[in-house]
Amino acid sequence: GENVEQHPSTLSVQEGDSAVIKCTYSDSASNYFPWYKQELGKRPQLIIDIRSNVGEKKDQRIAVTLNKTAKHFSLHITETQPEDSAVYFCALHSGGGGNKLTFGTGTQLKVEL
């Protein structure tokens, strides 16, 4: 199946700094790329997504960029706050995959005061 590599596995930033998480994939047919935030013991929550016909999407402090040629997409969080601390997962699905999502391995983000 599709393989998604996510880096870094842990990320510690100071409050107010930016955080960037990157995912790479191999299947050029992948066409939908969501990002989920999961707090400890809670459900994953969709925070932003992007489709393959768009290069960048922004929603307040969160943005996602997609480079189809290089097959990678990144999550950017600006002006980080302590409540941004959580595990972030990238995911993707390919059009022919029955809408199954393949998840990255996750990034533990810690925003320190």
Added chain:
Amino acid sequence: GAVVSQHPSWVICKSGTSVKIECRSLDFQATTMFWYRQFPKQSLMLMATSNEGSKATYEQGVEKDKFLINHASLTLSTLTVTSAHPEDSSFYICSARVRDTQYFGPGTRLTVL
């Protein structure tokens, strides 16, 4: 909108017993739901795709006779862990699909003694 509930939120059972977990879409109809398993500090691993009115599609390595899935209506899918053993202890999460997007339930913490 797009709220998914799961019941129970946690369950403790003895080895050899069966446990049923329910996943409901509360404000929309879901022809497709997904069941995931998540071990501590790991990513979400897709177990099976639940299709309303038809048999579930299981991922490689997931025993369909052990993890019984029933999707009897457009708002309810159930996962039954049969003859549970301690190694089945995990966080089980369902999701329901709305177009490309998957919305997750709050998860069920299963502990098998």
